[in-house]
Amino acid sequence: MTSSIGLEQIIAQKVRTLSKEQQQLVLDFVEFLQLKSPAVEFKHHDGTPMSALEAAGDLVGCVDSGPGDLSTNKEYLKRSLAE
Secondary structure (H helix, E strand, C coil): CCCHHHHHHHHHHHHHCCCHHHHHHHHHHHHHHHHHCCCCCCECCCCCECCHHHHCCCCCCCCCCCCCCHHHCHHHHHCCCCC
């Protein structure tokens, strides 16, 4: 298996052998792939990464019904959804 850095170098070497038009096609394809699967990152106003808890902070505790903590009620976890 090729390492990540090795793969990047192989791709760069092969792209250099292409014409400018072909290089543009490669660039267009890479940008298409990036748009197809965008990475979602939540960040603070200062640009530092945000944890999942911080990102969903306004949702924590928003449900009034149900058990308070499923991990303390193992029998509740075993019940079927129809109940």
